[in-house]
Amino acid sequence: MRFMLTLVGPEGGYEDITPDQIKDEMRNWEAFGKEATDAGAFVAGEGLQPTETAKTVRGGRDEEKVVTDGPFAETKEQVGGFYVLECKDMDEALEWAKRCPIRDGAIEVRPVMDYAEYGFEDPAEAGATPSPS
Amino acid sequence: MMYVLALISEEGGMEDATPEEMKAVMDQWDSFTKKSVDDGSFIAGEALQPTESASTVRIKQGEEAVVSDGPFAESKEQLGGFYLLECKDLDEALEYAKQIPFQDGWVEVRPVMDFTELGYQSYSPGPVKAAA
Numbered sequence: 001m002r003f004m005l006t007l008v009g010p011e012g013g014y015e016d017i018t019p020d021q022i023k024d025e026m027r028n029w030e031a032f033g034k035e036a037t038d039a040g041a042f043v044a045g046e047g048l049q050p051t052e053t054a055k056t057v058r059g060g061r062d063e064e065k066v067v068t069d070g071p072f073a074e075t076k077e078q079v080g081g082f083y084v085l086e087c088k089d090m091d092e093a094l095e096w097a098k099r100c101p102i103r104d105g106a107i108e109v110r111p112v113m114d115y116a117e118y119g120f121e122d123p124a125e126a127g128a129t130p131s132p133s
Numbered sequence: 134m135m136y137v138l139a140l141i142s143e144e145g146g147m148e149d150a151t152p153e154e155m156k157a158v159m160d161q162w163d164s165f166t167k168k169s170v171d172d173g174s175f176i177a178g179e180a181l182q183p184t185e186s187a188s189t190v191r192i193k194q195g196e197e198a199v200v201s202d203g204p205f206a207e208s209k210e211q212l213g214g215f216y217l218l219e220c221k222d223l224d225e226a227l228e229y230a231k232q233i234p235f236q237d238g239w240v241e242v243r244p245v246m247d248f249t250e251l252g253y254q255s256y257s258p259g260p261v262k263a264a265a
Contacts, residue, residue, distance in 0.1 A: 004181055006212060008205045026251055033256045044177035044217055044257045046245035048137055053244055055223065057230040060237035067227060072141050072210070072241045079139065081246075082215070084179060090188065097190040098198040108205040110187045112179040113214075118156065120163050 002043060002112040003093035005083040009105025010076050011050060028101035036085060036096065045083035080105070084112070135176065135245040135257070136226035138216040142238030143209055144183060161234035169218060169229065173260045180214035210239070217245075219260045 014022070029047075036042040051071040059065035071078060083100075087093040090111065097107040115121075147155065162180075169175040184204040191199045204211060220226040223242070230240040245255070 002179060004179060004215075006205070022251070026248065026253055030253055037256055042256055046135060046137065046217065046255065046257060047248070048243045049246055051243070055227060055230075055242045057227060057233075057240040057242065059231070060235055065231040067231075071243075072139070072239050073208075075206075077205070079212075082137070084177060094188060094190060094200055098192070098200075100190075100192065102192045103194045105192060106205050107190045107192065108187055108212075109190065110181045110184070110204075113182055115159065115180070118159050120159055 001087060001089065001114075003085050003087050003090070004110050004112055005085060005093070005097050005100065006079055006108040006110075007081045007083075007100065007102060007105060008077050008079055008108060009102060011078050011080070013103070025101070025103075032099065032101055036083065041085040041087060041096065043084040043086055045081070047081040048079060051078050077105070134220060134222065134247075135255070136218050136220050136223070137241075137243050137245060138218065138226065138230050138233065139212055139241040139243070140214045140216075140233065140235070140238060141210050141241060142213050142235060144211050144213070146236065158234070158236075165232060165234055166216075168232075169216065170261055170263050173262075174218045174220060174229070176217040176219055176257055176260050178214070178216035178218075181212065184211050213238070217257065 033042065033045060054071040056068050056070065056072050057065050058068065085093060085096055087096065093109050097109050100107055166175065166178060187204040189201050189203060189205050218226060218229055220229065226242050230242050233240050
């Protein structure tokens with residue numbers, strides 16, 4: 001079963017950081033990503049650029065889409081990244097979340113939908129093959 | 134460049150859908166996903182289960198992690214899913230966002246961080262190749 005770990009926290013905090021501190025931080029994230037990969041749990045995961053790079057598209061079906069600058073919510077806490085991990089259950093997903101090297105923030109953990117009963121498969125599992133990045 | 138399309142909407146609304154209506158909606162999402170796979174853009178994408186299935190882990194360095202039930206934010210609009218797409222630029226990512234078969238919602242589009250200059254590679258796979 002797949003779980004999405006959404007990393008949420010206050011933006012910034014790295015403006016005054018030294019190169020050595022960045023290296024330490026990155027090493028922690030690298031170790032977490034590598035461990036999840038080695039465990040066969042890692043499906044995808046990325047850090048997002050700051051919300052000043054965000055655009056938001058508003059619109060329903062049959063409506064004209066409107067593009068605005070900025071993230072969906074102008075809140076202090078923002079999504080900073082995510083992981084999708086293959087775990088046997090919620091407890092295992094929570095164990096990964098607890099070990100995530102976030103400094104100060106929260107991780108929302110949710111199982112993903114399974115549409116197999118409707119006859120829809122994940123493209124990654126429907127004969128399509130992941131290519132090396 | 135990889136872009137995340139975060140899909141945000143009010144939860145629910147499909148409870149009273151008939152199987153036919155459900156299939157019609159699913160077909161639209163399926164064809165969006167298929168198109169992005171055929172274009173060579175699709176890396177990953179998932180729909181999330183309702184926020185009642187969520188747990189949230191609060192983390193502060195030096196303190197014990199605290200797990201609570203429910204999503205991070207108790208807001209009316211919630212993250213319902215995402216796509217991770219390889220696009221040549223923001224405009225291409227926005228074109229995909231405009232084609233998302235939402236009944237009603239928002240798509241937040243953001244580029245992912247590139248840590249290659251620090252010597253770190255993304256662990257995400259590249260775009261999936263369409264089945265022959």
